[in-house]
Amino acid sequence: MMGEKSVRRLAAAGAVLGLLLMLAGALLIKLSSLSALPDHALLRGVLAGRKVILILGAALTGASVYAGNIAVQGRRRLSGFFPYLLILPAMIFLVLFVLYPILNVIYMSFFKGSVLNPTKSFVGLKNYMALANKSAFIISVRNTFFYAVFFVSLVVLFALLMAVWLFDDRKLNKFAQTAIFTPHLIATVSCAFIWRWIMDFNDYGLLNTVLGIFGVAPVPWLESSKTAMWAIIIMNVWKNIGYYALILIAAMKSIPAEIYEAAILDNASRTKRFFRITLPMISPQLFVTLILLTIGSFNVFDSVNAMTQGGPGSSTEVIARFIYLFAFGNANSLGQGCAAAVFLMSIQLVLTAAYFRLLARRVHYQ
Amino acid sequence: MAGIEFRNICKAFGLVKVIENLNLTIEDGKFTVLVGPSGCGKTTLLRIIAGIGPATSGECLMDGKDITDLEPARRGIAMVFQNYALYPTMNVRENIVFGLKNIGMPREKRDALVREYSGIVDLLDQLHKSPSQLSGGQRQRVALARAMVKTPKVFLMDEPLSNLDAKLRVQMRGELIELQKRLGATFVYVTHDQVEAMSMADTIVLMNKGRIQQKGSPEEIYDDPNNVFTAQFIGTPPMNLLEMENGCRLGYRPEAIALMRVSPGAGYCPAGEIVTREMLGAETHYKVRMAQGDVMVKSLDKGFAAGERVHVCVPLERMFFFDAQGDRLRPGQREYDACRRLMGGA
Ligand SMILES: Nc1ncnc2c1ncn2[C@@H]1O[C@H](COP(=O)(O)OP(=O)(O)OP(=O)(O)O)[C@@H](O)[C@H]1O
Ligand SMILES: [Mg+2]
Numbered sequence: 105m106m107g108e109k110s111v112r113r114l115a116a117a118g119a120v121l122g123l124l125l126m127l128a129g130a131l132l133i134k135l136s137s138l139s140a141l142p143d144h145a146l147l148r149g150v151l152a153g154r155k156v157i158l159i160l161g162a163a164l165t166g167a168s169v170y171a172g173n174i175a176v177q178g179r180r181r182l183s184g185f186f187p188y189l190l191i192l193p194a195m196i197f198l199v200l201f202v203l204y205p206i207l208n209v210i211y212m213s214f215f216k217g218s219v220l221n222p223t224k225s226f227v228g229l230k231n232y233m234a235l236a237n238k239s240a241f242i243i244s245v246r247n248t249f250f251y252a253v254f255f256v257s258l259v260v261l262f263a264l265l266m267a268v269w270l271f272d273d274r275k276l277n278k279f280a281q282t283a284i285f286t287p288h289l290i291a292t293v294s295c296a297f298i299w300r301w302i303m304d305f306n307d308y309g310l311l312n313t314v315l316g317i318f319g320v321a322p323v324p325w326l327e328s329s330k331t332a333m334w335a336i337i338i339m340n341v342w343k344n345i346g347y348y349a350l351i352l353i354a355a356m357k358s359i360p361a362e363i364y365e366a367a368i369l370d371n372a373s374r375t376k377r378f379f380r381i382t383l384p385m386i387s388p389q390l391f392v393t394l395i396l397l398t399i400g401s402f403n404v405f406d407s408v409n410a411m412t413q414g415g416p417g418s419s420t421e422v423i424a425r426f427i428y429l430f431a432f433g434n435a436n437s438l439g440q441g442c443a444a445a446v447f448l449m450s451i452q453l454v455l456t457a458a459y460f461r462l463l464a465r466r467v468h469y470q
Numbered sequence: 471m472a473g474i475e476f477r478n479i480c481k482a483f484g485l486v487k488v489i490e491n492l493n494l495t496i497e498d499g500k501f502t503v504l505v506g507p508s509g510c511g512k513t514t515l516l517r518i519i520a521g522i523g524p525a526t527s528g529e530c531l532m533d534g535k536d537i538t539d540l541e542p543a544r545r546g547i548a549m550v551f552q553n554y555a556l557y558p559t560m561n562v563r564e565n566i567v568f569g570l571k572n573i574g575m576p577r578e579k580r581d582a583l584v585r586e587y588s589g590i591v592d593l594l595d596q597l598h599k600s601p602s603q604l605s606g607g608q609r610q611r612v613a614l615a616r617a618m619v620k621t622p623k624v625f626l627m628d629e630p631l632s633n634l635d636a637k638l639r640v641q642m643r644g645e646l647i648e649l650q651k652r653l654g655a656t657f658v659y660v661t662h663d664q665v666e667a668m669s670m671a672d673t674i675v676l677m678n679k680g681r682i683q684q685k686g687s688p689e690e691i692y693d694d695p696n697n698v699f700t701a702q703f704i705g706t707p708p709m710n711l712l713e714m715e716n717g718c719r720l721g722y723r724p725e726a727i728a729l730m731r732v733s734p735g736a737g738y739c740p741a742g743e744i745v746t747r748e749m750l751g752a753e754t755h756y757k758v759r760m761a762q763g764d765v766m767v768k769s770l771d772k773g774f775a776a777g778e779r780v781h782v783c784v785p786l787e788r789m790f791f792f793d794a795q796g797d798r799l800r801p802g803q804r805e806y807d808a809c810r811r812l813m814g815g816a
Binding site for chain 2: 360362363365366367368369370371372373376380381384385387468
C-alpha cells in the first residue's frame with residue numbers, strides 16, 4: 105500500500121510534469137506560426153503533435169491535482185508547497201483571465217495607441233488628464249451615476265415589493281413569478297427592441313396608444329433628452345426585477361413560520377414584522393443583491409447601445425459606451441478608453457468598499 | 471382570567487384528519503397538562519388556542535366568548551414554542567422585550583420586567599447575546615422569559631423544559647408552579663414526561679391519535695384509568711395486562727403485586743418464574759414469566775433472585791377489568807361482575 109506521503113510526491117511530480125508539457129505544447133504552437141524553421145523530420149513530427157502535447161499536459165496536471173486532492177481529503181492541515189499546488193489550476197485561470205487583463209488595461213492607459221499597436225508611445229498620466237477635460241466623458245459619468253442610482257434603488261424596491269406580494273404559495277403567484285422572471289431569460293438586445301417598439305413615438309407605440317386612451321398626448325420617450333434615460337432605466341428595471349425578486353423570495357422562504365407566529369402573538373403589526381424580522385433575516389441576500397446591482401449598473405452598455413446609441417444628443421451616453429467608442433472607434437485613443445475603464449473600475453471598487461464599510465455591520469448572518 | 475372550551479373541534483392538514491370532533495374544557499386558573507405520544511396532536515391543539523393554526527371546523531371559546539375568529543394578538547395569550555421560535559436577529563433582551571415594546575410599555579417598566587424575569591430563568595448575564603450564541607437550554611429559557619414577561623391570561627407551553635438538565639428542570643418546574651399560583655393564570659402545558667405531568671398538573675388531559683383518552687386529576691388518571699391506553703401510558707413500569715378467558719382483559723399495577731414463595735392457597739396467586747431483576751435502590755423491579763404472560767413487579771423486597779419460582783398475588787380490590795375494545799369495565803356492568811367472578815370474587 106502506498107503511503108500518503110508518496111501519493112503526494114507522485115501527484116506533485118505529475119502536476120509539475122503536466123505543467124511543463126503544457127508549456128512545451130504552447131511554445132510549439134507559437135513556434136509553428138514562425139515560417140523560418142529548419143526542415144527536420146523529428147521537429148516536424150513534434151510540431152504535428154503540438155496540440156496533443158498541450159492536451160496531454162493539461163490532462164496530466166488535472167489528474168495529478170485531482171488524485172492529490174483525493175489523497176488528502178479529510179486529513180490534517182497541509183503545509184509547504186503542496187496546498188498551493190492543489191489550488192494551482194484555479195489560480196492559473198484567475199491570473200490568466202482576471203488579473204492579467206486588469207493589469208494590462210492599467211498598463212495601456214499610460215500609452216497612446218490603437219488596438220493594433222496599443223503601446224505606441226508612453227504618455228504618462230496624459231490620458232487621465234484628457235478625460236478630466238473632456239465634456240463627453242464628464243457627461244457620460246454623470247449619466248451613468250444617474251442611471252445607477254435610479255436603476256439600483258428601483259430594482260431593489262420593486263424586487264422587495266414583488267417578493268412580499270408573491271410570497272404565498274398560490275397558483276397565481278407561481279404563474280406571476282414565472283412571468284416576471286421571463287424577461288431575465290431574454291437577451292438585453294431583444295428586450296431593447298421590444299421596448300423600442302413599446303415606446304415608439306410614431307403610429308405603433310403601445311405605451312403611447314394606451315396613454316392615448318386616457319387622453320394623454322403621445323410622449324417621445326426615446327426621442328427626447330428628458331425621457332430617454334428614464335426609458336432605459338425602465339427597460340432594465342423591468343428586465344431585472346424578476347430575477348432579484350426570486351432571490352429574495354427564496355431567502356424569505358427560509359425564514360421559519362414559527363418566528364412570524366411568535367411575532368404575531370407579540371402584537372407585532374405587519375409592517376413591524378417586515379422591518380424587524382423579514383428584512384434583517386434576508387439582509388445577506390439583500391446585501392449581495394445591492395452589490396451585484398451596483399457593479400452591474402455602472403457597466404450598463406448593451407441596452408443603451410440598442411435603444412438610443414447614447415442619444416438624443418448625448419443624453420444617454422454612459423461610461424461603458426465612452427470606453428467602447430474610444431478604445432475601438434477613434435484612431436489612437438485606446439489609451440483614453442483604458443483610462444476610462446480604470447476610472448470605472450475604481451468607482452466600482454470604492455462603492456463596493458463603501459457598502460462593506462457602511463452596511464456589512466447591519467447584515468445579519470445566521 | 472380565562473377558561474377555554476373546545477366544541478366539536480376538527481383539524482385536518484389537507485386530507486389528513488388530525489383531530490376529529492374534540493370537546494374539552496380547560497378550567498380557568500388551573501394548571502392543565504396535555505400529555506400523549508408524539509404526533510397525537512398536542513401542538514396542534516395549542517396552536518388552535520393561540521389562533522395561529524385555526525381549526526378546520528368547530529368552535530373555540532375563551533371566558534365563554536367565541537374566539538374562533540379572533541386575531542391571535544387579541545387573545546391575551548403567550549406561547550412557548552416547541553422549537554423556541556426566538557427572533558434570530560435580536561439579542562436576548564430584545565427578544566424578551568419585543569412584545570412589551572409593541573404594546574407601547576414605557577421603558578423603565580420594561581427594563582424592570584426584563585430584569586425580573588431574566589433573573590427567574592437565570593439569564594441575567596446573557597442578555598446581550600444573540601440566540602445563535604446560546605445553548606439549547608438557554609434558548610428555551612429565553613422563550614420562557616419572553617412568554618412570562620407578558621403576564622398573559624393564558625400561558626401555552628409546548629414542552630418548555632425538554633432541553634434543560636435535570637437540576638434546572640426541577641428548579642424551573644417549581645418556578646412555573648409558583649408563577650402560576652401568583653398570577654392565577656390558566657396554564658396549558660404540553661409534555662412527554664409523565665413525571666412532569668403528574669407532579670405539576672391540576673388536571674391532566676391524556677391524548678392519543680387526536681382523541682382525548684381521559685381528563686382528570688393526576689390521582690384520578692393513575693388510580694382510575696378509563697381505558698387500557700391511560701392505564702398503560704401513566705406509570706413506570708406500566709400496568710400489567712393479561713387476557714382473560716372471556717375475552718376481557720385483567721390489569722393490575724406492578725406495585726399492587728405481592729410476591730410469595732409459597733402460595734397462600736386462596737385468591738389470585740398464579741405461579742411464575744422470575745426472569746429479570748432490576749435493583750433501583752429503594753425498590754426492585756422483577757419480570758415474572760407466568761403461563762398467562764409476563765408481568766412486571768415493583769417490590770420493596772429485594773430478596774428474590776432471577777430464576778426463582780414465585781407466586782404473583784394481587785388482591786381483588788386492586789384489579790382493573792377492561793373489555794375487548796380496551797374500555798374500562800366498572801361495577802354495575804354485567805361483564806364486570808363476570809370478570810370479578812372469574813377472579814374468585816363474589
Ligand atoms: N403543517 C402540517 N402539515 C401536515 N401535517 C401536520 C402539520 N403539522 C402537524 N401535522 C400532523 O399532525 C399530527 C399532530 O401533530 P402535532 O404537532 O400536534 O403533534 P404533537 O402531539 O405535538 O407531537 P410531538 O409530541 O412530537 O410534538 C401529526 O401526525 C403531524 O404529522
Ligand atoms: Mg408538538
